[in-house]
Amino acid sequence: MILLQNSILRLEYDPATDILQVRYPDLQRYHMSEIKHSLQIMVQTIRNYDVRKLLLDARTTSVEIDDEENRQLTMELTAMLSATRLAKVARLQPFDPENEARAQRNIEEARKTGAIAYEVATFATPAAALEWLKA
Structure with missing residues (x-):
């Protein structure tokens, strides 16, 4: 079922598997306040539905912000998600290898902290991510 759909995010939840699927938004500087607000709504939805599994689809996400802004957004999002009862987050890696390398650096920094x-x-692939989430 679709819980939210706007110009930035689409939240699709399957109660049978307890998986929330989200296409990660394009990171455009002039939309950052809207993006942050939408991510806060996503986290609130995770909290309200007590979601335990999240699939973030970043395959087509474009990144138009600098590395520091991207790192800060990742740190804010991981902190918000850690305040929920999420158990697993599966990421679908971006098609762009540079975006994936940046994302991995950000995730590693969040782990270290x-x-x-x-x-x-x-x-x-989505199939591999869903299989891992369901396991």
Whole structure:
């Protein structure tokens, strides 16, 4: 069922598997306040539905912000997600290898600071990600 759909995010939840699927938004500088607000709504939805499994689809996400802004957004999002009861987050890696390398650096930094309180894994295909989430 679709819980939210706007110009930035689409939240699709399957109560049978307890998986929330989200296409990660394009990171455009002039939309950052809207993006942050939408991510806060996503986290509130995770909290309200007590979601335990999240599939973030970043395959087509474009990144038009600098590395520091991107790192800060990742740290804020991981902190917000850690305040929920999420157990697993599966990421669908971006098609762009540079975006994936940046994302992996950000995830590693979040791990080092202890900001991630859930399992995180990265996958190339939705089928592999869903299989891991369901396991």
